[in-house]
Amino acid sequence: MTISGFSFPTSIRFGAGARKEVAAHLKSQGLKRPLIVTDKALAQLPVLAEFKSHLDGLDVAVFGGVFGNPTCSQVMDGAAAYKAHRADCVIGFGGGAALDVAKVVGVAATHEGDILEYVWDHPKVRPIDKPLPYFVALPTTSGTGSEVGRSSVVSENDTHLKRVVFSPKILAKVVFADPELTLALPPHVTAATGMDALTHNIESYLSPAYHPLCDGIALEGTRIAAAALETAVNQPSNLQARSDMMMASMMGAIAFQKDLGAVHSCAHALGAVCDLHHGLANALMIDTVMEWNYESAKEKFDELAHVCKVQGGGENFVPWLRALKARIGISGKLSAHGVKREHLPRLVEIATADMCHQTNPRPVTAEDFTRLFEGAM
Known part of the structure; x- marks a missing residue:
């Protein structure tokens, strides 16, 4: 028989109200300045405002620049927002697009070059070799499962071809899977x-x-x-x-x-x-x-x-x-x-x-x- 390798992903807090645990968890890690990465629609909805109300004691900024099928430029814009806020961690909040961007905002914020240079099949792919910001994920849809994935799918800006950054290093440290966040979905x-x-x-x-x-x-x-x-x-x-x-x-x-x-x-x-x-x-x-x-x-x-x-x-x-x-x-x-x-x-x-x-x-x-x-x- 051939030898096969297996690995399974991240820590998950699952259940109604799990979103309310995020602030205490980040504080327990000594973190104070999260950047929430979400999409344009969610950024304007009560569900995000309600979540932010549970982040007392944290200096929170929001990057709501994700829309459609996420692109490399959205990642780079998110990285700029991370730096501008002097953030120390990332909260991914949204569906698959927002979470895919959130996973690699920290890569782009701490590594040189464009995020496209870190896709797995780039001819001169750059290594993710520096410490990444602490990252937690909160899904607001039930579809992609991106919150537990070790890959980020982003599209090229011009061709719209989907490219994949793949690394266990971009896994969320903790997933807060709260089905109450999906109740308002049409x-x-x-x-x-x-x-x-x-x-x-x-x-x-x-x-x-x-x-x-x-x-x-x-x-x-x-x-x-x-x-x-x-x-x-x-x-x-x-x-x-x-x-x-x-x-x-x-x-x-x-x-x-x-x-x-x-x-x-x-x-x-x-x-x-x-x-x-x-x-x-x-x-x-x-x-x-x-x-x-x-x-x-x-x-x-x-x-x-x-x-x-x-x-x-x-x-x-x-x-x-x-x-x-x-x-x-x-x-x-x-x-x-x-x-x-x-x-x-x-x-x-x-x-x-x-x-x-x-x-x-x-x-x-x-x-x-x-x-x-x-x-x-």
């Missing part, structure tokens, strides 16, 4: 981010890479999300459903250190070319890709069907996915969301170059991606 955001979480768990489980620890987490994450997502969308104030989705989101992100698949390669392309929300892009592609994957992983589809309580086994898993999407309000083909046929060549090019499909259960060529995108149009 149904369409809950649906799209929830499908992101579900996709992470499903694709991780289907990946042929060897990681039984992640397989167990991915299956349980799938079960939890399948049972809770519809309730979270239709009953926004249901705290149990919100808690379950936040847990499923984190489980998906922990599981996908095993790897993902072709759904994510398609979604990354749709984000780069058409600026589609990542969770929505996954939701629009998942049933088309899963239908194509079925013959290559029938036994695993049977397991997924079992944990999702799908009658009739794995062959009915994709119809169940389509019905779930319809019930939570995700409808229409790619064309209904601004994707045009003239986008296809560039979509295929980016998806083919994306790493995620390398661990798809069925090998994917450029011609296959063309058929998948056309099938979802």
Whole structure:
């Protein structure tokens, strides 16, 4: 047998009210001047003001410059804000975009050069070799699970291609996962981010890479999300459903250190070319890709069907996915969301170059991606 290496991430404080522990925790570390990194919309909402009310005794500044699919320039602007505030720590507060920026603001603030020089596949990648600011994360959506991830996905400013800074050093020291922070999310955001979480768990489980620890987490994450997502969308104030989705989101992100698949390669392309929300892009592609994957992983589809309580086994898993999407309000083909046929060549090019499909259960060529995108149009 070959020797495999495993590692699991960070300390998590999970449950309603966890956000109220942040101030005491930072003070216990001798920290006084946090920079909150969040997105433009959240910066103006009561949820951030309410969180700040629990940070008594700290000199708090807010960088609310994250929007859309986060870019390298947003990271550099956040680093400038960190320096201007003379901050000693970073609080990431928001969805996946804000947390991805927050993870590497400290890198850009303490290391030379542009953050793009620290992406893993840069030809002259710079090492993260200096101490980083203390970083804690508070997710306000249940989708990416970025709060427990050791990677930051940011887009190039001009091309919008997604690039990845990957290092265990950028992990949050503590995650304060408080489902109360998601109660105000509108149904369409809950649906799209929830499908992101579900996709992470499903694709991780289907990946042929060897990681039984992640397989167990991915299956349980799938079960939890399948049972809770519809309730979270239709009953926004249901705290149990919100808690379950936040847990499923984190489980998906922990599981996908095993790897993902072709759904994510398609979604990354749709984000780069058409600026589609990542969770929505996954939701629009998942049933088309899963239908194509079925013959290559029938036994695993049977397991997924079992944990999702799908009658009739794995062959009915994709119809169940389509019905779930319809019930939570995700409808229409790619064309209904601004994707045009003239986008296809560039979509295929980016998806083919994306790493995620390398661990798809069925090998994917450029011609296959063309058929998948056309099938979802």
